[in-house]
Amino acid sequence: MMLQYFERLASRLEAKIQKDSDKPNARRKFALEIAKLGARLYSGEHRVAWCGVAAPFDMLSAMNITSCFVEFVGAMLAATGAVGTFLEESEHGGFAADTCGYHRAVIGAAIKGVMPVPDVMIATTCPCTGGLAAMENLARTFNKELFVLDVPSSDTPESVKYLADQYKDMFRFISSRTGESLDEDQLRAAMEKSNRARELMVEVYRLAQSVPSPANGQSLANFGIVMALFLGTDAGIEIAQAYRDEFDEMIRSGQSGVPEERVRLLWLQNRIQFKNPLIKMLEQEYQASIVIDELNDITWEAIDPADPFTGIAKRTITVPFNGEVNRRLNHVRGLAQAYKVDGAVNPCHWGCRQGTGARGLIQAGLKELGIPVVNLEVDCVDTRNFAEGQLRTRLEAFMEMLRTSPSAQTA
Amino acid sequence: MYFLGVDLGSLSCDAVLLDNNGGVLASSVVPTGARNREAIARATDEVLKVAGITEHQIKATVSTGYGRDRVEKRLAAVTEITCHARGIRNLFEGAQVLIDIGGQDSKAVRLETNGQVADFAMNDKCAAGTGRFLEAMARALQVDIEELSDLDIGASGAVTLSSMCTVFAESEVVSLIADGVAVNEIVSGLNRAIASRIVALVRRIAPASNGLSIAMSGGVAHNHGVVRALGHAFETNIFVPSKPDTVGALGAALIAREKGTQG
Numbered sequence: 118m119m120l121q122y123f124e125r126l127a128s129r130l131e132a133k134i135q136k137d138s139d140k141p142n143a144r145r146k147f148a149l150e151i152a153k154l155g156a157r158l159y160s161g162e163h164r165v166a167w168c169g170v171a172a173p174f175d176m177l178s179a180m181n182i183t184s185c186f187v188e189f190v191g192a193m194l195a196a197t198g199a200v201g202t203f204l205e206e207s208e209h210g211g212f213a214a215d216t217c218g219y220h221r222a223v224i225g226a227a228i229k230g231v232m233p234v235p236d237v238m239i240a241t242t243c244p245c246t247g248g249l250a251a252m253e254n255l256a257r258t259f260n261k262e263l264f265v266l267d268v269p270s271s272d273t274p275e276s277v278k279y280l281a282d283q284y285k286d287m288f289r290f291i292s293s294r295t296g297e298s299l300d301e302d303q304l305r306a307a308m309e310k311s312n313r314a315r316e317l318m319v320e321v322y323r324l325a326q327s328v329p330s331p332a333n334g335q336s337l338a339n340f341g342i343v344m345a346l347f348l349g350t351d352a353g354i355e356i357a358q359a360y361r362d363e364f365d366e367m368i369r370s371g372q373s374g375v376p377e378e379r380v381r382l383l384w385l386q387n388r389i390q391f392k393n394p395l396i397k398m399l400e401q402e403y404q405a406s407i408v409i410d411e412l413n414d415i416t417w418e419a420i421d422p423a424d425p426f427t428g429i430a431k432r433t434i435t436v437p438f439n440g441e442v443n444r445r446l447n448h449v450r451g452l453a454q455a456y457k458v459d460g461a462v463n464p465c466h467w468g469c470r471q472g473t474g475a476r477g478l479i480q481a482g483l484k485e486l487g488i489p490v491v492n493l494e495v496d497c498v499d500t501r502n503f504a505e506g507q508l509r510t511r512l513e514a515f516m517e518m519l520r521t522s523p524s525a526q527t528a
Numbered sequence: 529m530y531f532l533g534v535d536l537g538s539l540s541c542d543a544v545l546l547d548n549n550g551g552v553l554a555s556s557v558v559p560t561g562a563r564n565r566e567a568i569a570r571a572t573d574e575v576l577k578v579a580g581i582t583e584h585q586i587k588a589t590v591s592t593g594y595g596r597d598r599v600e601k602r603l604a605a606v607t608e609i610t611c612h613a614r615g616i617r618n619l620f621e622g623a624q625v626l627i628d629i630g631g632q633d634s635k636a637v638r639l640e641t642n643g644q645v646a647d648f649a650m651n652d653k654c655a656a657g658t659g660r661f662l663e664a665m666a667r668a669l670q671v672d673i674e675e676l677s678d679l680d681i682g683a684s685g686a687v688t689l690s691s692m693c694t695v696f697a698e699s700e701v702v703s704l705i706a707d708g709v710a711v712n713e714i715v716s717g718l719n720r721a722i723a724s725r726i727v728a729l730v731r732r733i734a735p736a737s738n739g740l741s742i743a744m745s746g747g748v749a750h751n752h753g754v755v756r757a758l759g760h761a762f763e764t765n766i767f768v769p770s771k772p773d774t775v776g777a778l779g780a781a782l783i784a785r786e787k788g789t790q791g
Contacts, residue, residue, distance in 0.1 A: 480732075507650070514608075514610060514645070517609070521644045528751070
């Protein structure tokens with residue numbers, strides 16, 4: 118079912134890209150690579166690793182492993198509109214219904230046989246313990262041994278070395294299970310590609326900061342987190358290049374992502390993954406543009422291809438979601454100022470202790486900068502819990518407030 | 529010229545009609561029921577009848593409430609948060625915080641000195657503590673919803689409700705009745721539980737809320753016991769207008785007048 122879905126999606130997107138080759142196509146190219154990745158994961162012809170969000174995907178690609186964080190499957194199932202049955206399956210299996218929908222969906226998919234059995238499983242202790250628990254559940258379902266990368270929270274040379282050494286152990290683990298060995302030249306080439314994509318992404322984000330922004334509510338949705346899967350590959354460079362060129366051209370020709378942009382918004386954490394009318398409503402009725410997502414940023418230095426383990430360990434440890442909330446708050450405040458946002462939307466994804474637990478601190482921290490926050494209280498995956506009217510009212514009231522309140526507008 | 533505000537809520541549909549000077553000519557409150565259009569027509573007809581005018585004489589209509597998009601002859605649809613803020617400021621100029629408890633949601637709104645919304649918060653996920661919740665509790669206590677209003681009088685405050693989920697609270701109330709606990713003690717416990725949730729909501733938008741001027745709107749403001757519990761929690765007298773359930777419609781009518789006379 119999933120293989121056919123991804124293959125059909127890829128061929129539809131290829132046809133559209135070909136047909137509209139003279140039109141902006143960056144988002145379609147991004148979606149095409151996602152569809153191709155999905156098809157590879159489900160084809161049965163590639164070595165597959167199911168991973169935690171903070172796994173080193175560029176290193177894994179150097180080893181010819183098609184790797185993906187499991188939450189991706191939860192998001193994909195939500196996007197297809199068929200997620201309900203998988204959520205129910207996980208709940209029937211005893212996974213608590215008030216835990217994260219991404220994890221419930223993927224566990225349900227594994228139980229129902231809609232997840233390919235992986236060759237290896239690499240969990241990470243960052244960004245959330247729920248993700249680790251989900252990986253342990255999946256490892257039991259697949260009867261696979263789980264390799265856990267223990268990501269320390271402090272950015273010290275000792276911590277970096279501790280994680281870098283684990284990557285070496287991880288490669289030995291993968292080699293012993295798959296027979297694939299790590300080629301140093303391939304690893305170096307992957308790091309160079311990763312760095313090139315990083316450079317282009319820095320450009321993309323710099324351009325998105327323009328007022329008005331070339332980004333609209335959809336163009337960079339899920340971009341940063343999913344691009345991690347393409348780092349170290351040619352596809353990663355091509356996607357980033359397409360966005361860079363498209364945004365560059367839009368700015369030069371005076372086009373903005375949302376026509377007559379009036380309100381600039383920061384979206385915290387992750388997006389609502391299933392089809393919904395809220396973003397379009399914000400754009401069409403309020404000329405409000407989501408110019409930046411919290412997960413869309415480059416927070417690491419270029420990796421030294423001669424010492425990739427150290428560079429990637431540092432990249433992982435310093436991700437704003439790792440460790441104390443204050444690190445995340447400082448990052449969010451920096452984004453809000455760089456992108457000159459008028460307000461922030463926090464979905465407060467149900468079941469995400471990390472997201473909802475930090476809600477008050479994030480709200481207070483942004484308020485100190487004069488940036489109001491609206492909390493949605495939405496399950497970003499579970500369509501069964503979607504209360505459109507309630508969410509519309511919150512967002513519309515927020516827009517009315519931003520338009521009329523002098524103190525709310527003093528960003 | 530006349531201006532109409534219509535608030536289509538989950539429990540009631542309210543209408544307020546203003547004259548050219550912003551004076552209230554008539555207001556109405558009708559049950560929403562299952563047919564929104566009929567409720568809108570009835571609420572509108574009532575105010576037109578009282579004022580002795582026809583629909584054609586209305587210059588502008590603004591709708592609000594969860595069903596605001598279902599009011600067909602509207603100049604604009606505005607959220608209940610903005611409308612309640614405008615309405616309460618018209619009735620109580622000094623209001624700094626507004627608590628609105630309606631049929632299925634509760635809101636806390638912090639007001640600017642000019643009456644605009646500075647911040648707001650709404651109930652999370654469930655509708656415990658709202659009008660529907662009180663309906664369920666009245667049913668469990670076998671009293672009319674209106675009777676619930678003063679049933680807490682004379683209570684010592686010894687009973688604490690441990691759950692605020694509507695279903696669980698209902699069974700807890702039934703258990704307390706079976707245990708022979710006095711009704712006034714149970715109702716007092718319910719009112720304090722509602723107040724506790726509302727205090728948490730207000731603190732999110734106004735951390736130092738004690739000492740601020742607080743007003744209340746929405747149908748639950750008719751319940752004196754809940755208002756008393758809130759006043760006790762905030763150590764202040766809560767201002768409640770004479771027709772708290774029409775505050776949203778009043779705000780909508782005021783916005784209709786503003787928009788309708790702009791051009």
